[in-house]
Amino acid sequence: MRRALRLLPLPLSIAICLPAMADDKPVNWGLCPATEVLPAFSEAPQADKAAAAARDQLPTDIEGNELSGTSTVPQYQGNVILKRGDQFMGTDNLRIDTETGNYIAEGNVRYSDSSIRMVAERAEGNQESDSHKISNIQYQLVSRRGNGGAESIDLQGSIGQMHQSTYTTCDPSQPVWKLVAPQIEVDNEEGFGTARNAVLHIGKVPVLYAPWFKFPIDDRRQTGLLYPKLSLSGRNGFDYAQPIYFNLAPNYDDTLTPRWMSKRGLLLDNEFRYLYPGGKGQLDTTYMANDSLRDRDRGKVEFRGYHNLDRHWQARANLAWVSDERYVEDFANRLYGITSSNLSSTAGLYGTGRSWTAGLMADHWQLTDYTLTERALPYSRQPRLFGTWEESFGNWLEAGIYAEAVRFTHDDVHGKRIDADGEYVRNGVVTEMPGGSRLDIKPYVSMPLAGAAWYITPTLAWRYTAYDLERGLADDIRRKQLVAAGINPNTATPEQLRGNVSPTRHMPITSIDMGLFFDRETTLDGKSYLHTLEPRLFYLNTPYRDQSELPLFDTRAFTFSWGQLFRDSRYTGADRQNDANQLTAALTTRLIRQADGREKLSASIGQITYFDDARVTLNPSDPVVHEGKSAWVADMNWAVTDRWTLGTSYQWNPKFRKEDLASLRARYLFPEDGVINLNYRYRRNPSNGADQLKQVDFSFLYPINPRWSVVGRYYYSLLEADRKPLEIIGGVQWDSCCLAVRALARRYVKNREGDMNNSFQVEFVLKGLSSVGQDTDRTLRRAILGYNRDDLYLVPPANIEANDDDYDPNLIP
Known part of the structure; x- marks a missing residue:
């Protein structure tokens, strides 16, 4: 009798044929009525994934009120029930011909498993030929929302054909939308379905018609059309994009998206993805012939990927190229496209271990702001070798080192002018941008001491930086030095104009970071809180070194903020290390709710006291940081209630007696x-x-x-x-x-x-x-x-x- 169960899993084709294109985005079902379209059958067994996975190895139990017929053609009547694993089938009458394999189930046919519940009027077929016909079907999905019906389904092995089938996630009493397909062919073995003349109805209005489309019916990816994207804008006009998905292999695929913009023309966008055990990658290409917005061909190529060499080392690349300097602006739909002035490409080999990191990489920059010249681009690092190491020696001593060797190059600068149309165009003037090499080494040793309510960490570091500059860059730096000294470079001697191609800098850096933790229990509005008070001092001492001979490859000043109060340099990069004799005093307080650990209030305030003038600047003509006080830095976050939160950041500059930031x-x-x-x-x-x-x-x-x-x-x-x-x-x-x-x-x-x-x-x-x-x-x-x-x-x-x-x-x- 187990052979009669072969019909049980086949109605699943109905459940998976139409909802197979379901979106992965989580949706809100809170407005749905609690009642089910098809309530669970009381006779059905407990449906779970474990039972579903083992169903093929389990026997079939058949029972009914009456058993008649012969041993060759048994007939079950009255509340006939078949069970196997998570599967259940019930009917009023079931007749099976054990010699020919023919069967007929009619009257209140019911089926359920862990993914679907279904009722039908009649089911008949032949087990030997694996052919079946089920009539007048209604179904409801269990594993995800969805219900519908079909007039009939014809099944031949793994091939099924449904007639007048429907699918919706709405309650049948309020079908806000419904997908109707007169004919759907399903191939369970290949994992795809083909719908013909499918129509999407919203209410009673047909809004989308597809004469033919192919779609997956399981987790296997299938080649076919994805849903289109439409919009309307003043720049693009009517904007229609139609993604086409190509399932090329189990581990790589491709999506081609033709996009038509009525005011600009046709754009082709392609996304190729690959995946393998050691890595993955994605290649995006875009091409637009004769964009009407700029009257030229446009394009973009972007690649992102990595390959794991072993447990410590990885090769990684992030490469990008655009056809022109206005591409990012013209194809972006947010403010970042306007403010972005460059595009970076990076490739390298990176390693990490328990106490070390290392890498060998190179990068390049492309200009994406048509109002600027290449002079605004950062220097490219071609190549860059870096490494870090830090280790603890017992409980009281830590040591480490930062090291970097890098070669800086820069594209030539093309001069620009504004033409009669107000556009920036090249004027034929080309200026070379010389570069150079830099070695930066910074070893340090520290002694972290701490108790239950205090800590103190003295640190001593030594920084050595050496350069090998091209002659043109060294001479440019020398001219700036002369100007800052009040000497006219045009009247200077050749010896005075000759810059140092091998400048160096070495200096000690000493710091002491210390703090205390005070806390007490308090009550506000009947709730218990932990109130903390956390004073902190950070002393930094670095001697002055004249760095006017050093270039500015990748260094700029940090924006002054709370974090800057506790750094040992005001600058990013290694081209400048500021002199310092300063003390940061800061105070933080918190109110932490004892019941759940939620932070009710946090407030911090701090300021740097400069005991001496800090004379190191980015350029010789820049003003120095004078002895005295920095701006006050304050930050506060307050949870007024569990729904209301307020936050503020404020910097008050005593020199100007007004705020620098609010x-x-x-x-x-x-x-x-x-x-x-x-x-x-x-x-x-x-x-x-x-x-x-x-x-x-x-x-x-x-x-x-x-x-x-x-x-x-x-x-x-x-x-x-x-x-x-x-x-x-x-x-x-x-x-x-x-x-x-x-x-x-x-x-x-x-x-x-x-x-x-x-x-x-x-x-x-x-x-x-x-x-x-x-x-x-x-x-x-x-x-x-x-x-x-x-x-x-x-x-x-x-x-x-x-x-x-x-x-x-x-x-x-």
Whole structure:
């Protein structure tokens, strides 16, 4: 009798044929009624994955109220039940011909397993030929939402054909959307289905017709069309992208996306991915013939990948190239595309161990700001060899070393002028940019001493830096020295103009970092808190060395902040090491709720006292840091309630008696969903007192009711010279049990001239199937922090990511 069970798994084809294209994005089913389309059958066994995996090795149990017929053709009548593992089949009548293999099940046919529940009017077929026909079917998915039906299904082995089948994730009483296909052919062995004349209905209105499409019915990837993306904007016009997926092999695939922009033309975008046990990679290529926006061919090539050589070493590359200096701006849809001025490519070999890191790499920079020349690009490192090592010797001694050897090169600078159309074009003037080599070594030793409520860590480091410069660069540096000394280079002697091609610098760096921890228990509003007080002192002493002969390859001044109070250098890179005789005094206090460890309040304040003038500067003509006090640095975060949070950062400069920086952050979380963000940012140039940045940023997701919500962002620059909006978003969202619709209108700065672009995006999210339209979720998550609640517990992605090979020799552990 086990052979009769062969029909049981076959109706699964109905369940997997249409919902196979379901989106991976998590959706909200909170508006769905609690009732099930097909309640669980009381006679069915417990459905679980373990039982499903073992079903083929288990026997079939058959029972019924009556058994008649003959031994050759037994007939079961009255509440006939068949069970095997997680599978259950029930019917009123079951007749089986054991010699021919024919069977007929009719009357209240019911089937369920761990993934589907189904009812049908009749099932018949032949076990020997593995052919079956099931009539008048209704089904409900168990492992994921979805239900539907079919007039009939014909099965021949692994091949199935369904007629007049439907699929939806809505309640049948309210079918907001439904996919209808008169004919679907399913090949379970190959893992794909083919639908003909399929129509997507929203309500009673057909909105999408597909005369033919092929789709996967299991986890195996299949070649075919993906859902299109549509949008409308002032720059691109009507924008339609149609991804085409190619399943080339189990470990690599390709997605080709033709994209038509009515105001610009046809663009081809291709994504090739590969994966193997030792690594993976992705190659993205884009080509657009005769972009009407710039009247030229455009393109981009980008590769990201890695290969693991062994447990310690990895080869890694991140390469990128664009066809022109306006490509990033013209194809970006956010402010980063406007502010980005270069594109980097990096490749190298990287290693790491318990107490060491090392690497050999090279990089190159490409200009992506048409208003600049190549002089604005960083020096390329071709190649760069670096390594770090640190080790503990007992409980009281640590030692380590940072080392780097690098060759700096730079592209020649092409001069530019503005033509009659206001465009920047090359004027034929080429200036060479000489480079050089640098060796930087920084060993250190420290003694970390600590108790239950205190710590003190004295550290002694020695830094040695040597250069081998090209003659042109050394002479340029010498000219700057003469100008800073008040000597006219045009009247200087040849000996005075000759720069040092092998400058060096060596100096000790001494620091002492110490702190205390005080805490007490206190009560506020009837709740118990732990109140801490954490004073900290950081003393730094570094002697003065004249570094005006040293070049500036990769070094700039850090933006003054809380972290800068405890660093041993004001500069990134090794080209400058500031002299210092200074003491940082800082104080932090916290209120920590005892019940759950939540931080109710954290506040910090600190300042550097300079006992001597710090004379080392980036350029000889730059002002020195004079003896006295730095700006006060303060930072506070306060959880007013579990929903209201406030934060502020503030820097008060006693020299100018005004703030260098001020920012205010406020956030309110609605009970179920929704958020309001308000941010104000101000920064002043401390050297000349000019305003650098002054912005307000207001964003929100406001739920009007469980179905309707509004979203928006108003991002505005308050600078007098540039008072204008940077990005404005307004939109509405409608949600139901099985369908969500988002419509957004967006106005944002599209280029460096400050011109504005308008766009309109609409997305239909068919829950349990996919989404049609533009990816509005990506736009809203970027613009509204907290649009997805999980984002609040992650560090927001930076516009510019740090390279994996970066290390900081200026931060002593």
